Amino acid sequence: MNESADRAYGGARVLVAGGMGFVGSTLAERLVALGAEVRIVDSLYPEGGGAAANVAALRERVRIEEADLRDGPRVAPLVAGCRYVFNLAGRSSHMGSVADPAGDLGANAVAALALLELCRAHAPDAAIVYAGTRQVYGAPDRVPVDESHPLRPPDPNAVAKMAGEAYHLLYHRIHGMRALSLRLTNVYGPRMRVKDGRQSFLGLWIRRVIEGDPIELWGGAQRRDLTYVDDVADAFLRAAASPETAGRALNVGGAPAVSLADLAQMLVAANGGGRIAVAEFPPDRRAIDIGDYETDDRLFRRLTGWTPRVSLADGLARTLEFFRARRAEYF
Amino acid sequence: MNESADRAYGGARVLVAGGMGFVGSTLAERLVALGAEVRIVDSLYPEGGGAAANVAALRERVRIEEADLRDGPRVAPLVAGCRYVFNLAGRSSHMGSVADPAGDLGANAVAALALLELCRAHAPDAAIVYAGTRQVYGAPDRVPVDESHPLRPPDPNAVAKMAGEAYHLLYHRIHGMRALSLRLTNVYGPRMRVKDGRQSFLGLWIRRVIEGDPIELWGGAQRRDLTYVDDVADAFLRAAASPETAGRALNVGGAPAVSLADLAQMLVAANGGGRIAVAEFPPDRRAIDIGDYETDDRLFRRLTGWTPRVSLADGLARTLEFFRARRAEYF
Numbered sequence: 001m002n003e004s005a006d007r008a009y010g011g012a013r014v015l016v017a018g019g020m021g022f023v024g025s026t027l028a029e030r031l032v033a034l035g036a037e038v039r040i041v042d043s044l045y046p047e048g049g050g051a052a053a054n055v056a057a058l059r060e061r062v063r064i065e066e067a068d069l070r071d072g073p074r075v076a077p078l079v080a081g082c083r084y085v086f087n088l089a090g091r092s093s094h095m096g097s098v099a100d101p102a103g104d105l106g107a108n109a110v111a112a113l114a115l116l117e118l119c120r121a122h123a124p125d126a127a128i129v130y131a132g133t134r135q136v137y138g139a140p141d142r143v144p145v146d147e148s149h150p151l152r153p154p155d156p157n158a159v160a161k162m163a164g165e166a167y168h169l170l171y172h173r174i175h176g177m178r179a180l181s182l183r184l185t186n187v188y189g190p191r192m193r194v195k196d197g198r199q200s201f202l203g204l205w206i207r208r209v210i211e212g213d214p215i216e217l218w219g220g221a222q223r224r225d226l227t228y229v230d231d232v233a234d235a236f237l238r239a240a241a242s243p244e245t246a247g248r249a250l251n252v253g254g255a256p257a258v259s260l261a262d263l264a265q266m267l268v269a270a271n272g273g274g275r276i277a278v279a280e281f282p283p284d285r286r287a288i289d290i291g292d293y294e295t296d297d298r299l300f301r302r303l304t305g306w307t308p309r310v311s312l313a314d315g316l317a318r319t320l321e322f323f324r325a326r327r328a329e330y331f
Numbered sequence: 332m333n334e335s336a337d338r339a340y341g342g343a344r345v346l347v348a349g350g351m352g353f354v355g356s357t358l359a360e361r362l363v364a365l366g367a368e369v370r371i372v373d374s375l376y377p378e379g380g381g382a383a384a385n386v387a388a389l390r391e392r393v394r395i396e397e398a399d400l401r402d403g404p405r406v407a408p409l410v411a412g413c414r415y416v417f418n419l420a421g422r423s424s425h426m427g428s429v430a431d432p433a434g435d436l437g438a439n440a441v442a443a444l445a446l447l448e449l450c451r452a453h454a455p456d457a458a459i460v461y462a463g464t465r466q467v468y469g470a471p472d473r474v475p476v477d478e479s480h481p482l483r484p485p486d487p488n489a490v491a492k493m494a495g496e497a498y499h500l501l502y503h504r505i506h507g508m509r510a511l512s513l514r515l516t517n518v519y520g521p522r523m524r525v526k527d528g529r530q531s532f533l534g535l536w537i538r539r540v541i542e543g544d545p546i547e548l549w550g551g552a553q554r555r556d557l558t559y560v561d562d563v564a565d566a567f568l569r570a571a572a573s574p575e576t577a578g579r580a581l582n583v584g585g586a587p588a589v590s591l592a593d594l595a596q597m598l599v600a601a602n603g604g605g606r607i608a609v610a611e612f613p614p615d616r617r618a619i620d621i622g623d624y625e626t627d628d629r630l631f632r633r634l635t636g637w638t639p640r641v642s643l644a645d646g647l648a649r650t651l652e653f654f655r656a657r658r659a660e661y662f
Contacts, residue, residue, distance in 0.1 A: 098505065101444055101448065101498070102441065102444055102445065102448070105440065105441060105444060105494070106441075109436065109440070109494065110433065110436060110437075110441065113432055113433055113436060113487075114433065117432065117433070148481075150479075150481065151482060153497050153501065154501070154504070154505075155501070155505070156444075156498065156501065159494055159497040159498055159501060160494070162493070162494065162497065163436070163440065163490055163491070163493065163494035166484050166490040166493065167432070167487065167490055170484065170485070170486070170487065170490060173485070173618070174429065174485075174486070174618050174619060287504070287505045288505060
């Protein structure tokens with residue numbers, strides 16, 4: 001964070017929707033450290049990333065409400081008076097969205113729209129940052145992918161995220177609100193969901209490598225860029241504090257792209273050992289896979305001064321260290 | 332219709348969602364004439380186009396259920412065994428979507444997704460055609476607009492329609508379903524909503540010119556292309572019967588574009604008299620107006636052989652004739 005962005009949060013009332021989740025709780029912790037008055041709302045959707053363990057250290061210093069964003073009477077008082085609203089309350093599972101597209105649409109678009117409407121009524125001057133996804137681009141025509149790339153959502157999750165995001169851009173345009181979306185790529189780090197592959201394949205890999213089980217690699221040639229969660233939290237803070245981000249959907253990248261095969265090797269190296277099993281790509285996953293992806297986030301960096309600080313090797317090491325120490329809570 | 336498309340419908344079970352509405356009832360009437368076994372489901376949303384008068388002549392020959400598409404237990408039996416499903420059940424009011432964005436999202440995307448899921452379960456081989464809109468393009472970068480134009484929804488209605496449409500393209504890709512979307516431009520003709528400007532400014536103009544009241548023209552330089560409702564019904568029939576349309580979002584245009592000022596003049600001429608009052612563009616409408624629009628529908632014409640048959644002058648004359656005769660039911 002630069003100093004001016006840091007200063008933006010001291011004493012400011014801030015709502016983190018999905019604040020018991022992976023990115024949300026990391027962001028909430030940063031906000032508390034910056035002196036913000038933090039409110040968290042989380043539905044604790046069982047297949048999502050929300051967990052009591054994520055906010056155990058924050059309990060005394062934030063207000064936490066368990067509620068769905070569509071529950072206006074419960075959420076309106078939390079929104080009132082907020083200077084910043086971060087919406088990390090959505091679902092991110094691609095396969096989960098195929099199995100339950102209506103639930104996915106509800107969580108990512110209906111709920112996001114409900115929150116926007118509550119902000120319009122109760123915090124019209126707040127900056128609102130939506131957790132979007134690079135998944136909206138689908139299989140890219142070219143890499144790196146910048147924001148002018150056509151949107152071709154390859155799974156229901158991406159359709160719902162595309163809609164949720166579009167409302168933010170629209171509310172800036174027609175209602176003058178300071179709303180924007182960050183199109184995140186694969187985020188990893190402490191507190192990510194490792195029980196299964198719902199949030200990211202990497203979560204499952206991390207648990208398996210710690211437990212001494214083989215990592216299952218489908219194909220492996222696909223390239224991905226990953227962002228360490230602290231860098232993502234920093235991106236949200238800068239996005240909301242910048243005067244030039246409103247009304248935009250902005251890519252946020254991270255470390256240089258690597259193939260999944262190389263990523264698996266790096267993880268095994270960071271763990272000091274482990275096995276990799278190459279497997280067939282399951283057909284239901286192949287149907288929604290996007291192939292190689294690499295983000296072009298130069299616009300976001302230029303507008304906010306953001307740059308990722310944590311290398312992939314370092315981030316993997318920190319993540320393994322976290323989960324090794326907290327297996328009882330997270331595995 | 333060409334003969335092969337005509338033949339597709341004889342004896343076929345067909346569901347028309349929104350079949351008590353403007354386009355839906357016109358389509359249902361055509362289907363009955365072609366020998367289809369027609370089922371209609373309509374929620375009769377008070378601010379929409381559904382009306383008993385629209386299907387008065389069809390009552391004995393179709394099955395009509397009043398239900399919302401999200402009411403699975405009610406709608407599933409209607410979907411079962413259908414060879415064709417036409418979804419004209421959405422909302423189309425731009426200003427209505429600003430006032431009630433959640434209701435708009437529910438009707439255009441949540442309900443459309445629910446219908447797709449019912450089709451996946453109960454009529455997986457059906458061809459499903461969604462009533463999309465050219466509004467998804469927003470203010471065009473260039474005219475005429477073809478399907479490669481970026482999507483920049485300028486109002487909540489366009490966001491919801493963009494999402495509803497995207498699910499159709501996706502369900503083709505990941506579930507192999509014969510789903511597609513037609514991006515309609517301004518549709519007009521008998522049975523359009525004329526009580527107010529909710530469905531189209533032109534509906535209100537038609538009522539006013541018949542009643543001897545002045546037409547209110549905002550600006551007037553904006554160009555629009557209009558499609559006569561019989562041509563739109565024909566487009567839906569061809570789209571569903573064509574093997575090459577599945578998984579696509581296709582523009583459907585109509586008569587050559589005219590300025591709204593010229594359109595007002597044509598309407599007055601067709602009516603044999605009338606007054607035009609030029610007014611300021613209301614700021615809330617200007618905020619979501621898209622400027623000039625003209626569609627490029629060459630791809631749809633090539634794939635289906637469709638071409639509009641009714642000229643604008645002829646269509647306006649037929650529309651005026653219809654509403655003059657049925658003022659009691661429609662005004």
